[in-house]
Amino acid sequence: xxxxxxxxxxxxxxxxxxxxxxxxxxxxxxxxxxxxxxxxxxxxxxxxxxxxxxxxxxxxxxxxxxxxxxxxxxxxxxxxxxxxxxxxxxxxxxxxxxxxxxxxxxxxxxxxxxxxxxxxxxxxxxxxxxxxxxxxxxxxxxxxxxxxxxxxxxxxxxxxxxxxxxxxxxxxxxxxxxxxxxxxxxxxxxxxxxxxxxxxxxxxxxxxxxxxxxxxxxxxxxxxxxxxxxxxxxxxxxxxxxxxxxxxxxxxxxxxxxxxxxxxxxxxxxxxxxxxxxxxxxx
Numbered sequence: 001x002x003x004x005x006x007x008x009x010x011x012x013x014x015x016x017x018x019x020x021x022x023x024x025x026x027x028x029x030x031x032x033x034x035x036x037x038x039x040x041x042x043x044x045x046x047x048x049x050x051x052x053x054x055x056x057x058x059x060x061x062x063x064x065x066x067x068x069x070x071x072x073x074x075x076x077x078x079x080x081x082x083x084x085x086x087x088x089x090x091x092x093x094x095x096x097x098x099x100x101x102x103x104x105x106x107x108x109x110x111x112x113x114x115x116x117x118x119x120x121x122x123x124x125x126x127x128x129x130x131x132x133x134x135x136x137x138x139x140x141x142x143x144x145x146x147x148x149x150x151x152x153x154x155x156x157x158x159x160x161x162x163x164x165x166x167x168x169x170x171x172x173x174x175x176x177x178x179x180x181x182x183x184x185x186x187x188x189x190x191x192x193x194x195x196x197x198x199x200x201x202x203x204x205x206x207x208x209x210x211x212x213x214x215x216x217x218x219x220x221x222x223x224x225x226x227x228x229x230x231x232x233x234x235x236x237x238x239x240x241x242x243x244x245x246x247x248x249x250x251x252x253x254x255x256x257x258x259x260x261x262x263x264x265x266x267x268x269x270x271x272x273x274x275x276x277x278x279x280x281x282x283x
Contacts, residue, residue, distance in 0.1 A: 006088075007081060011082050014045065028043065030043075041090060042092075044087045045084045045085075046084065048083070050085070052161055053085045055164055057078070059071075060078065068125070069129035070126070073146065075090050076088070092147060094144070094145055095143075095244075099147075099244075100243065115153070115154055119145075119154070120241055120244075121273075121276060122155070126156075130164075130269075131270070134168070135166045136165050136166075136230055136233055137158070137164055139236075140158075140233060141240055142244070144159050145159070163179075165179070184239065184240065185233075188227070189263075190227045190232070190263050191227055234268065234269055235259060235263075238255050238266075241258070250280070251276065251279060258272055
């Protein structure tokens with residue numbers, strides 16, 4: 001949690017930063033307080049009414065904050081100043097930059113090899129925890145996973161929760177929400193047009209025109225709207241784990257099942273965690 005002086009300085013200098021990206025969404029900025037003893041921060045400025053603010057308040061509450069399965073950083077702070085919610089976390093490297101980037105040397109790759117199981121375990125615990133609260137993440141990419149390095153095993157945390165959605169009794173009774181799938185989730189097979197329509201062998205696909213093409217497009221859009229975001233989460237995390245590469249290890253089976261093209265054949269996050277525990281002999 002940043003100290004009050006750092007927050008005061010941040011608010012005073014807020015006009016120096018770009019708080020939104022090219023699409024108009026809230027963006028993280030790097031802020032280094034002038035006092036040398038204060039750590040550099042990643043900061044996001046959010047409207048008080050943003051759904052992300054309510055979600056972070058819940059996950060960072062005293063009741064949940066220190067749950068080891070909670071993916072929110074223990075060091076995350078949120079302060080209301082100047083009519084905004086300022087979300088701050090100490091600046092850290094992410095999995096993409098630390099272990100998967102082009103500058104990763106041989107010694108780092110050796111260290112990383114011993115961390116793969118630890119990362120999978122923590123991420124499956126986090127996803128199971130979120131899903132148990134009826135929260136879907138949608139962004140489980142390597143760039144969204146922060147690393148706190150420790151000699152006894154790194155700690156991994158999720159940085160951004162802007163794509164999360166919490167299903168409640170109230171909003172579940174309404175029409176299904178339309179998700180703006182981030183890049184890491186967009187490749188899920190159930191979101192791809194036509195992937196669930198395998199053709200008989202030898203069938204020749206003919207050009208579709210007019211009403212037939214429109215009808216097909218409408219059906220595909222309906223399928224995408226009905227895609228289960230919890231299934232997509234499992235696939236998206238599986239895709240990140242595939243990038244990390246568990247080839248030749250016992251844990252390759254977990255990744256392979258999470259990437260099943262048919263959502264009905266994918267394990268839930270809880271089942272994937274149980275499979276991990278079975279394979280490594282964890283309790």
